[in-house]
Amino acid sequence: MLEVSGLVSGYGRIGVLHGADLSLAEGSCVGILGHNGMGKTTLLRTVMGLLPAKAGRILLDGAEIQRLPPHARARRGLGYVPQGRQIFPALSVLDNLRFAIVAKGGDEALVLEEVLDEFPELRRLLDRPGGALSGGEQQLLALSRALCGRPRLLLLDEPTEGIQPSIVEAMIDRIHALRRKGLSVLLVEQNLDFIQALSDRILLIHRGRITREMPPAALADPALVQEFVGTHA
Numbered sequence: 692m693l694e695v696s697g698l699v700s701g702y703g704r705i706g707v708l709h710g711a712d713l714s715l716a717e718g719s720c721v722g723i724l725g726h727n728g729m730g731k732t733t734l735l736r737t738v739m740g741l742l743p744a745k746a747g748r749i750l751l752d753g754a755e756i757q758r759l760p761p762h763a764r765a766r767r768g769l770g771y772v773p774q775g776r777q778i779f780p781a782l783s784v785l786d787n788l789r790f791a792i793v794a795k796g797g798d799e800a801l802v803l804e805e806v807l808d809e810f811p812e813l814r815r816l817l818d819r820p821g822g823a824l825s826g827g828e829q830q831l832l833a834l835s836r837a838l839c840g841r842p843r844l845l846l847l848d849e850p851t852e853g854i855q856p857s858i859v860e861a862m863i864d865r866i867h868a869l870r871r872k873g874l875s876v877l878l879v880e881q882n883l884d885f886i887q888a889l890s891d892r893i894l895l896i897h898r899g900r901i902t903r904e905m906p907p908a909a910l911a912d913p914a915l916v917q918e919f920v921g922t923h924a
């Protein structure tokens with residue numbers, strides 16, 4: 692479904708990705724692990740088109756998308772939940788969702804009902820300002836906002852950041868439920884339990900390149916985790 696090869700990108704003259712390669716099969720979840728600053732967020736932003744690719748190719752369903760703007764990539768099936776969620780804190784939950792639907796050009800009432808059926812707990816929060824929600828609720832809003840574009844492949848950047856451990860399990864269940872409906876996921880995450888629970892394959896990123904693949908079960912080996920990720924399991 693997604694084929695990334697030789698991807699180079701960065702910020703101005705600062706190079707971050709130096710030829711990243713990865714592939715993701717339809718219906719699967721690929722997790723990306725790596726130390727801080729190795730280029731995980733940059734990789735997702737470049738796949739989404741928020742940062743230009745200076746070299747390399749991004750194929751979605753066999754077609755090159757690396758020159759398309761983000762909205763055109765969204766139309767072809769990419770959705771993005773950024774790190775830090777980036778919801779509009781002063782807008783109500785309803786208006787956050789409406790904004791996303793209008794931006795994607797969908798039938799507002801229909802898409803809203805679909806999304807609220809998927810995340811019924813947002814119904815009682817519709818009038819609340821986004822900024823007044825808990826971290827977990829904000830993450831649900833960010834996820835539901837991305838779903839307003841009816842993506843087939845979701846790019847998820849550190850969804851557990853700033854979320855209570857008790858909510859992390861619930862978040863795993865939600866994403867599993869979305870996957871059962873056919874959603875593919877490219878996941879950047881520092882929470883090892885989370886990435887292990889969701890990923891079919893785990894790729895390690897080091898200095899802007901994918902350097903290794905490991906099966907999720909390898910995260911049970913503390914020595915491996917310490918060596919390649921720099922955190923304790």
Ligand SMILES: Nc1ncnc2c1ncn2[C@@H]1O[C@H](COP(=O)(O)OP(=O)(O)OP(=O)(O)O)[C@@H](O)[C@H]1O
Nearest residue numbers: 702705707725726727728729730731732733734774
């Ligand atoms: N807007 C920016 N301008 C300049 N440099 C940036 C910018 N954003 C990130 N960088 C730099 O690019 C490098 C890669 O950042 P990136 O956010 O992709 O890393 P990451 O692997 O996602 O790490 P983290 O988990 O800390 O977010 C880092 O050295 C970072 O300082």
